[in-house]
Each structure stands twice: as C-alpha cells, then as structure tokens.
Amino acid sequence: MVIVKKTYKDQVIDHIYQMLLADQLKPGDRLKESLLALEMGISRAPIREALKELMTLGLIDYKPQIGNFLPVMTPKQIIDSYTTRGVLEGYAVMSASEHFTRQDLERLDRYVDVMGQAARDGEHKQVVDIGGEFHDFLVARSDNQQLLEYSSRLSMKLHVLFFKHWGMLYRPDEIEQRHRAIVTSIKAQDKTRIEQVVRNHYVETGTKIVAVQALSSVTVI
Amino acid sequence: MVIVKKTYKDQVIDHIYQMLLADQLKPGDRLKESLLALEMGISRAPIREALKELMTLGLIDYKPQIGNFLPVMTPKQIIDSYTTRGVLEGYAVMSASEHFTRQDLERLDRYVDVMGQAARDGEHKQVVDIGGEFHDFLVARSDNQQLLEYSSRLSMKLHVLFFKHWGMLYRPDEIEQRHRAIVTSIKAQDKTRIEQVVRNHYVETGTKIVAVQALSSVTVI
DNA sequence: CCGTCGTCGAATGTCGACATTAGACACATT
DNA sequence: AATGTGTCTAATGTCGACATTCGACGACGG
CATH class of the missing domain: 1.20.120.530 (GntR ligand-binding domain-like)
Structure with missing residues (x-):
C-alpha cells in the first residue's frame, strides 16, 4: 500500500518541485503565496509552511515584507x-x-x-x-x-x-x-x-x- | 537611532533566544505554539513563522502533527x-x-x-x-x-x-x-x-x- | 492482571478576513 | 527633464475560529 500525502503543505512542496523540474520556474522568479493558493485551491497558510520548509533547503530566497523568490546565484x-x-x-x-x-x-x-x-x-x-x-x-x-x-x-x-x-x-x-x-x-x-x-x-x-x-x-x- | 524590531516574528525569535540563553529551555523541551502566543500576547501565526526560521538553523526539531521540540543530540x-x-x-x-x-x-x-x-x-x-x-x-x-x-x-x-x-x-x-x-x-x-x-x-x-x-x-x- | 479498543482533550493544520507595508504610478515642483 | 512627494494597489503579516490528528486515559474483554 502506498502512503498517500496527508498534509496540504506536502502537496505544495511536491507541486513546487514539479514546477522546478519541469522548468516552469527559473532562478529569480517570484513565488506569490496568493497565486499558489489559488492554483491549488487551498488557503495561503499551507503555502507559507511549504515555502518555509523549502527555505530550509536553500531552494527559496525569502525577503521579509517583499516575497519569496527562486535564488539567483552569482x-x-x-x-x-x-x-x-x-x-x-x-x-x-x-x-x-x-x-x-x-x-x-x-x-x-x-x-x-x-x-x-x-x-x-x-x-x-x-x-x-x-x-x-x-x-x-x-x-x-x-x-x-x-x-x-x-x-x-x-x-x-x-x-x-x-x-x-x-x-x-x-x-x-x-x-x-x-x-x-x-x-x-x-x-x-x-x-x-x-x-x-x-x-x-x-x-x-x-x-x-x-x-x-x-x-x-x-x-x- | 536604533532600528527597532518590526515584525512580531522577529520578537518571537528574540524571545526564544533569551529563553535559551537564560537556561529556561533545555534539550527535549516542547515549544507549544499556543503557550508562546499567550505569553507574548499575539496569535499563533507569527509564532509558527519564528519556529520555522529557527528550524532552518537547526535549533528546532519539528515533528509533523506533533509539535516543536528543542533537539536532543546524541x-x-x-x-x-x-x-x-x-x-x-x-x-x-x-x-x-x-x-x-x-x-x-x-x-x-x-x-x-x-x-x-x-x-x-x-x-x-x-x-x-x-x-x-x-x-x-x-x-x-x-x-x-x-x-x-x-x-x-x-x-x-x-x-x-x-x-x-x-x-x-x-x-x-x-x-x-x-x-x-x-x-x-x-x-x-x-x-x-x-x-x-x-x-x-x-x-x-x-x-x-x-x-x-x-x-x-x-x-x- | 494484561492487552485492546474507543473516547476525549489538547495540540497542530487550515481557513478566510483584516492590517500593514513595499513598490509603482501619477502628479507637482524646480 | 529630473527630482521629490503623495496616493494607490497588491502583496505579505497577523488574526481568531474551525478542522483534523495524535496521545492519553479509562472501560471493556480475555
């Protein structure tokens, strides 16, 4: 039996990974909470959770009061x-x-x-x-x-x-x-x-x- | 002029740091969102933000659906x-x-x-x-x-x-x-x-x- | 006495709405 | 034309309430 994803947060993380691997996102792109929430039909709370988790991995560049971006590395x-x-x-x-x-x-x-x-x-x-x-x-x-x-x-x-x-x-x-x-x-x-x-x-x-x-x-x- | 802390999240982080340095927290202790929120007179949202940020630094051990703890290192x-x-x-x-x-x-x-x-x-x-x-x-x-x-x-x-x-x-x-x-x-x-x-x-x-x-x-x- | 199961409580997960702030745009001034 | 100012909008920050889930406790059956 396959373990199904439980929390929305995990689904959001998967969603972002897939966009990354499918080249739908590129360094410098902005990840708007409200847009992602709309896309997935959920509220912004789990989106924020997911972004914070990706931040831990260094995959998200978070700027307070501004937004979340894909890092642009020099x-x-x-x-x-x-x-x-x-x-x-x-x-x-x-x-x-x-x-x-x-x-x-x-x-x-x-x-x-x-x-x-x-x-x-x-x-x-x-x-x-x-x-x-x-x-x-x-x-x-x-x-x-x-x-x-x-x-x-x-x-x-x-x-x-x-x-x-x-x-x-x-x-x-x-x-x-x-x-x-x-x-x-x-x-x-x-x-x-x-x-x-x-x-x-x-x-x-x-x-x-x-x-x-x-x-x-x-x-x- | 001193820059004052703006967001509640940053205040929460400071609060947790102070508790850590004052030995009011020890490895294995649980950090309840609702309790922290009550202590600081704010809602749980910024508490969660702060905990996620501390997670990034490895200072918080987060267990889904269970809670946040201070890591106990072997x-x-x-x-x-x-x-x-x-x-x-x-x-x-x-x-x-x-x-x-x-x-x-x-x-x-x-x-x-x-x-x-x-x-x-x-x-x-x-x-x-x-x-x-x-x-x-x-x-x-x-x-x-x-x-x-x-x-x-x-x-x-x-x-x-x-x-x-x-x-x-x-x-x-x-x-x-x-x-x-x-x-x-x-x-x-x-x-x-x-x-x-x-x-x-x-x-x-x-x-x-x-x-x-x-x-x-x-x-x- | 011990193990299993169900109920209950408390904590986290999620929601929708409101508050606040950064950035864009238009306007006024020089 | 360039610069500075003010407003406006859209995004993030925060809130309180509700939904869901985990763990504890006690009842039940062996």
Missing part, C-alpha cells in the same frame, strides 16, 4: 557551493574509505562505465542521473549524519537550480576519467589523495558550470 | 557536528591563510593570551566568549559565503544547545596551547598543517563535551 556563489560540497564530500569519502567493500568498488566502477558510455552516446539526462547515484552512493558510506545533511542539501540545491546547464558541461572522456580517478584513489587507500581528488572534482565542476553560464549569456549579476 | 551527533564544523572551518582557514596580515596574527595572539588568562582565572564565560570571537574572526577571513553559512549555523547550534557544559571542559594550559597551535600553523603558512590542526581542535572539543556529558549524567539516548 557565479561566485555557484563555485563556492560546489567547493563546499567538495570539502564535505571529500572528507566523507576519505573518512569512510576503509569501509568500501570489494562489491562497493565494483559497483562504483560500473557506475563510471555506464556514465562514460552514456556520455559518449550523448544521453545527457542519464549521465546526470548516474552521476547523482554515484555521488550519493559515495557519501552514504559516511556515518556522519551532519555531513550528509549539508552535503545533500547542497546537492539538491545545485541540482534543482542548474540541472538544465549540465548538457553542455563535459567532454565524454573527461567526465569518465574524472570519476574513475575517484574510484582509483579509494582502491589505493590513499586518504590524502582521496580527499584531494573529490575536492578537485567539484571545484572543476563548479568552474565549468560558471563558464557555460557565461557563454550562454544567462543573466549574471 | 553523543554521536555532537561529535559529528563538531567534526563537520572542523572540516568546514579547517578548509576556510586553510584557503584564506595567505590573507592574514601581520595585524590579524597579532590580534589572534592577543585573543589566545586573554583566553589563557581567563581560563587560569576560572572565568569560564569569558573563555567561551573569546573563543567564539577567535573562531569567528578566523572563519570571517574566508570569502566563501556558503562555507560561512554552514559553519556559523553549526556554531550557533552547538553554542546554544551546549553552552552550559563548557565550564567543565578544559584545562587552562590545554585550551591556550590548542588555540596557539592554530595561530602558529597559520604563521608558518603550512596549509596541510593548518587544516589538520583546526580539524583536530574540533574533534577533540566534541569528544570532550561528550565525555563531560556522560560524566554529569545528562540524559543520553
């Missing part, structure tokens, strides 16, 4: 966010490096194989999905809940707000090689290197996204 | 939080290490001097305050806003929820020496060591707090 903020994620994930993977079993490593290698093939085939969405699974799998090996929380928040935020730019970001061989390097460093049990490799991965990713954003003349503040 | 969660803060602050300080001026370093040394003296004098509150300033000053040198945000959230959370345990945590010479080591590593411009020293500082702090908590037979889940 290139610097994007790079900072990716860097921070790299720092968190680097430590997570490093500190959990001994806990990876042979099966784990095989699985990671398979992720990279599939990702590389998808990249060569131009299956951008699949590349992104596998990439997400790869990193989630990595981080999940850490038993530090606090680290995981912040890491996944950043992941979610960056994913939702910049998903659409991904298709232009990588060269197939490069993305495969970079992820392979992470697996290799884990196999080698070289803690210092593991942390460094993961960090660099994110710093490079952030830098590339910003470069792409500039090229495609997305508004940059 | 020893593991405390250690995890301190570790995470160490990872973030370690990177922040390391990456900003070149930006410390001679004046900055002198100031840091002075913080440590005063802290050491306060510790020897048994001025626990002063030790905590100076320690906070010391770390804030360190982290503020990073120009990564995302890092700063998470770091200060953790700082706030740990401060508010465990402030009262600090008095029992350190030996005067030890706390001075540990902070001095951070300054020394910055002076030496040894990036690897900087990051390591800051991390260790927090890991040790977390471990000690948990030890103290166990000793003083605070409820541990």
Whole structure:
C-alpha cells in the first residue's frame, strides 16, 4: 500500500518541485503565496509552511515584507557551493574509505562505465542521473549524519537550480576519467589523495558550470 | 537611532533566544505554539513563522502533527557536528591563510593570551566568549559565503544547545596551547598543517563535551 | 492482571478576513 | 527633464475560529 500525502503543505512542496523540474520556474522568479493558493485551491497558510520548509533547503530566497523568490546565484556563489560540497564530500569519502567493500568498488566502477558510455552516446539526462547515484552512493558510506545533511542539501540545491546547464558541461572522456580517478584513489587507500581528488572534482565542476553560464549569456549579476 | 524590531516574528525569535540563553529551555523541551502566543500576547501565526526560521538553523526539531521540540543530540551527533564544523572551518582557514596580515596574527595572539588568562582565572564565560570571537574572526577571513553559512549555523547550534557544559571542559594550559597551535600553523603558512590542526581542535572539543556529558549524567539516548 | 479498543482533550493544520507595508504610478515642483 | 512627494494597489503579516490528528486515559474483554 502506498502512503498517500496527508498534509496540504506536502502537496505544495511536491507541486513546487514539479514546477522546478519541469522548468516552469527559473532562478529569480517570484513565488506569490496568493497565486499558489489559488492554483491549488487551498488557503495561503499551507503555502507559507511549504515555502518555509523549502527555505530550509536553500531552494527559496525569502525577503521579509517583499516575497519569496527562486535564488539567483552569482557565479561566485555557484563555485563556492560546489567547493563546499567538495570539502564535505571529500572528507566523507576519505573518512569512510576503509569501509568500501570489494562489491562497493565494483559497483562504483560500473557506475563510471555506464556514465562514460552514456556520455559518449550523448544521453545527457542519464549521465546526470548516474552521476547523482554515484555521488550519493559515495557519501552514504559516511556515518556522519551532519555531513550528509549539508552535503545533500547542497546537492539538491545545485541540482534543482542548474540541472538544465549540465548538457553542455563535459567532454565524454573527461567526465569518465574524472570519476574513475575517484574510484582509483579509494582502491589505493590513499586518504590524502582521496580527499584531494573529490575536492578537485567539484571545484572543476563548479568552474565549468560558471563558464557555460557565461557563454550562454544567462543573466549574471 | 536604533532600528527597532518590526515584525512580531522577529520578537518571537528574540524571545526564544533569551529563553535559551537564560537556561529556561533545555534539550527535549516542547515549544507549544499556543503557550508562546499567550505569553507574548499575539496569535499563533507569527509564532509558527519564528519556529520555522529557527528550524532552518537547526535549533528546532519539528515533528509533523506533533509539535516543536528543542533537539536532543546524541553523543554521536555532537561529535559529528563538531567534526563537520572542523572540516568546514579547517578548509576556510586553510584557503584564506595567505590573507592574514601581520595585524590579524597579532590580534589572534592577543585573543589566545586573554583566553589563557581567563581560563587560569576560572572565568569560564569569558573563555567561551573569546573563543567564539577567535573562531569567528578566523572563519570571517574566508570569502566563501556558503562555507560561512554552514559553519556559523553549526556554531550557533552547538553554542546554544551546549553552552552550559563548557565550564567543565578544559584545562587552562590545554585550551591556550590548542588555540596557539592554530595561530602558529597559520604563521608558518603550512596549509596541510593548518587544516589538520583546526580539524583536530574540533574533534577533540566534541569528544570532550561528550565525555563531560556522560560524566554529569545528562540524559543520553 | 494484561492487552485492546474507543473516547476525549489538547495540540497542530487550515481557513478566510483584516492590517500593514513595499513598490509603482501619477502628479507637482524646480 | 529630473527630482521629490503623495496616493494607490497588491502583496505579505497577523488574526481568531474551525478542522483534523495524535496521545492519553479509562472501560471493556480475555
């Protein structure tokens, strides 16, 4: 039996997620409480609840007395966010490096194989999905809940707000090689290197996204 | 002219902060909306707003359909939080290490001097305050806003929820020496060591707090 | 005596209306 | 024309009441 959504608030959150993923919302857009309430046929109270919850995840930029907006991140903020994620994930993977079993490593290698093939085939969405699974799998090996929380928040935020730019970001061989390097460093049990490799991965990713954003003349503040 | 608080929500947040700092609230306590509303002579709406905002900072544990509570952290969660803060602050300080001026370093040394003296004098509150300033000053040198945000959230959370345990945590010479080591590593411009020293500082702090908590037979889940 | 079930109370979830404020627009003044 | 002021509108902030749900307590049955 499927658990059905109970509170309106949760339905509102789903609604906003779907609009985000369907590209019906873009950074800078305003989310009017009354409009959302009208759309969903409910009052503003649960809308406000939902917006506050999304604020917690950093997906909503709330300005008192003014309104709620989708965050517009400057290139610097994007790079900072990716860097921070790299720092968190680097430590997570490093500190959990001994806990990876042979099966784990095989699985990671398979992720990279599939990702590389998808990249060569131009299956951008699949590349992104596998990439997400790869990193989630990595981080999940850490038993530090606090680290995981912040890491996944950043992941979610960056994913939702910049998903659409991904298709232009990588060269197939490069993305495969970079992820392979992470697996290799884990196999080698070289803690210092593991942390460094993961960090660099994110710093490079952030830098590339910003470069792409500039090229495609997305508004940059 | 002083800016006065405008919205009730902000007043509620202040009210809760004061209760926290005055030890009128302890981990596990329930925060009833209707009671707070009655206390402050306002309706429940701004109370809910305030609680949601504090949730963002991790200071409120919200359980749907049940209520809002002050988080009860397990020893593991405390250690995890301190570790995470160490990872973030370690990177922040390391990456900003070149930006410390001679004046900055002198100031840091002075913080440590005063802290050491306060510790020897048994001025626990002063030790905590100076320690906070010391770390804030360190982290503020990073120009990564995302890092700063998470770091200060953790700082706030740990401060508010465990402030009262600090008095029992350190030996005067030890706390001075540990902070001095951070300054020394910055002076030496040894990036690897900087990051390591800051991390260790927090890991040790977390471990000690948990030890103290166990000793003083605070409820541990 | 113990476990299950139903009732009840109190707290959170939601509602619609009103109060207040920020931003836009038009107007007056220089 | 540019600037400052005042009004107006639409959005957020707050309110009190009602709906719904969770947890406690006690009655009932084994």
